[in-house]
Amino acid sequence: MKPSIPQGTRDFSAEVVRKRQYIFQTIRNVFEVYGYEPLETPAMENLETLMGKYGEEGDKLIFRILDSGNPFSKDFFVSLGEYLKYYNEVSKELSRRTGHSEENSPFESPFWEINPEVLESIAEDLLKSKDDSSKYLPYLKQEVSSKALRYDLTIPFARYVAMNHGKLSFPFKRYQMQPVWRADRPQKGRYREFYQCDADVVGSYSLINEVELANIYAEVFKRLGVAVEIKLNSRKILTALAEVCGGADKMIDITIAIDKLDKIGLDKVKEELVQRGLNEWQVKIIEDYLSISGTNAEKLTHITNLLGHTDAGKKGIEELSFIIEYCQPSTVNCQLDFTLARGLNYYTGVIYEVKALNAQMGSIGGGGRYDDLTGLFGVPNVPGVGVSFGVDRIYDVMEELKLFPADVHTGTQVLFFNLGEAESKKSFELMQQLRSKGVRCELYHENAKFDKQFKYAEKKNIPYAVILGTKELESETCNVKNLVKGEQVTIGFTDLLHHSF
């Protein structure tokens, strides 16, 4: 049997783990200086927590977990058989109770369209009347899947806030870095298991949050060495646009079409707007809107002319101006981009997207303000704003631009050669002292030829070898070989412990 892993999943080797950890740790450090606290939620959520939150397409991509064992076990078939045996009786009873036609053959009648509770209660009545069948009922009633893997970190966060809102102090600032799973068709750069890194603050309307989140983006990418542009827009501007071109009800259609601008170009967006029922005059306004360019100040002037007379437009412009003014242009490269729309429906205010300047890559971060995410779980009026980092894409950009520092590698620094039992024992003693100082060492596992031990060091990119044979054991010295430069020095045991590797 040739082993493999599921499509769209990956093993991460040491080098990749370390580079990813470097990104995670950089993001974590920045989140923490801004007062965000870590949260971890389980990989599994109850199905009802997730279903209906990601649109029809999203729901289909949720990985469900079977409650136990194989649903097509013998027990299942026995119970299904029993169930169907009584189907004729159920059919009759149903037509009596619901007026449903009894003419169809059992298997053509769409019993899955009947209210399952009605069906179940009838089946229960019928099964109860037979002593030997009632034992099958649990199998029929058992839920096959009541749990699923989380699809993102936002809904689990909203679920957590709703569950714990009595205990939390608001504003509640949390960050979360965990994998999510999507049953998407795997393709280059799209995986079925991938990490998200989110920071959200809930319970505050203050725009200072928006300012800080823009600063978080800037600081993380500065530390990672990735030059970026932080694009800003506001859903309020998009609302105003919809109002102004007379299609306030067309807000979602307009957003969906604009969101595709990058991918399909202006002409196709215009076509789509027409298909979505907008007239020529409306499309013209949207075209004017999409063509706004220049510096942030120029863009603000243009947008004020176009939308400043509406309430939503005024508010949106005010908010964007506040953020632009607050962010130091020398440290935070915020650029207004009115073509920015973002797909998710729950955004209501400022929206962000981050683009790497020197790499061919879609957005490497995004986020925005939402009004009422926890309302889905019965706790209304908790506004929030959050940002997300696309770690897989950031990784690819950093690889492409060779931005990972050389010391990300934390592999073995020193290989002690194994030249016999007494030598190994001394080596082990020296290694234990070096290890206690944080030096990463290994003793070659067996007394093998020099050649073999050198090859091992080479293959593992170990930069130093310590060679300690009979002669050295007597003189209490060892040979330290720099395998990169090919240089070798002989030093005493005590000096070894202070040698810099």
Next chain:
Amino acid sequence: MKPSIPQGTRDFSAEVVRKRQYIFQTIRNVFEVYGYEPLETPAMENLETLMGKYGEEGDKLIFRILDSGNPFSKDFFVSLGEYLKYYNEVSKELSRRTGHSEENSPFESPFWEINPEVLESIAEDLLKSKDDSSKYLPYLKQEVSSKALRYDLTIPFARYVAMNHGKLSFPFKRYQMQPVWRADRPQKGRYREFYQCDADVVGSYSLINEVELANIYAEVFKRLGVAVEIKLNSRKILTALAEVCGGADKMIDITIAIDKLDKIGLDKVKEELVQRGLNEWQVKIIEDYLSISGTNAEKLTHITNLLGHTDAGKKGIEELSFIIEYCQPSTVNCQLDFTLARGLNYYTGVIYEVKALNAQMGSIGGGGRYDDLTGLFGVPNVPGVGVSFGVDRIYDVMEELKLFPADVHTGTQVLFFNLGEAESKKSFELMQQLRSKGVRCELYHENAKFDKQFKYAEKKNIPYAVILGTKELESETCNVKNLVKGEQVTIGFTDLLHHSF
């Protein structure tokens, strides 16, 4: 709708995440100075990778993932209905092809006991003969679940080594810290999602690995401040015991019975040995064996008398002696414990178990040597040895003994009070400078009453408040209040940046 999380899973709040991270980081640092490298594998593995590896009981506890959508969708029922419509025909065909009785009613006949390939080929023939039914066939043939959540880290590691053995340099030393999932009945201290932390080396028979793994245990628990005893035994000793009492074939029975000694006591173990077919004389030898006590040296003398004349016994004693001799008793508290058996069947040499000395808790670590784990995946002769840390239990022990250092907490250090727009802007500027020095600060999100801002700081355990009002803005000073001691000082902006928080 009241939200909840699945039984046996947990949310981890900031404080818990940090304490857990402290444990993970301590273990990681030690693994790395010993030359172990990180590996991460996907949460999902192919079902065939996992099935059959954990015994019958274990297999039942594997969480399976549905391939897509709901298996009990309309499509499924339609196809099942179609399938069953042809069941009579299939039945006839079956009896013709297999000689199977045709008398039973369709639903009583155990068609799940018939070779599914035969059944499918017949059904296919029949379905093909009807134009409008063949479209249902894919639903019947679809695999419902071909993936599952990993159950431990050992099998995914073996799968990884088997998949990549051409590329790896052996001995291959890896560590892995990731969650695993088990559909176990949840109870106190037993979760359905929990972390494992494993270090394994494969491709080496050297006992130096065993010595180093014992040292890793000692070093990790020393750094965590948990006093422990590392219990050692060898499967070779248990093999020798089985041989000596004439029941070499009873090795597994003896191991299973001895493994329960802690839980059920000696008398019950003896009963179980009898039930498992051992005679009085054999049970007597095992009782003698289990009663061996004293220092490591005394135990070695006893065991040599009892089992030293057998090959397996001699080898096991030699190996344990080597490890005991190599480990400094001042740093590594290794104790021979011949009652140690460990449940897993794949161990073949030294076995470990770690016990906290000052806490009521089962083992907080365990491991051992195995001969041929990758043989399961077609790559034989890769011996290995590994240890595992029980992070949830270590966490509980450390909480009980109050061993977490105070500075594990990395919450906000300084809350800047919000006293208006101009003040906030200055505060923000100062905060940005403090943040760049790694100080974790927050600005209260709105201009609220002092009382409210103090309460927020108190609830979040923030130790310092910086109060900067109109007056302070003019004089370029601010009031720094130590909220723990209740002391307050007034300092200039420049001094604030050098203040120690």
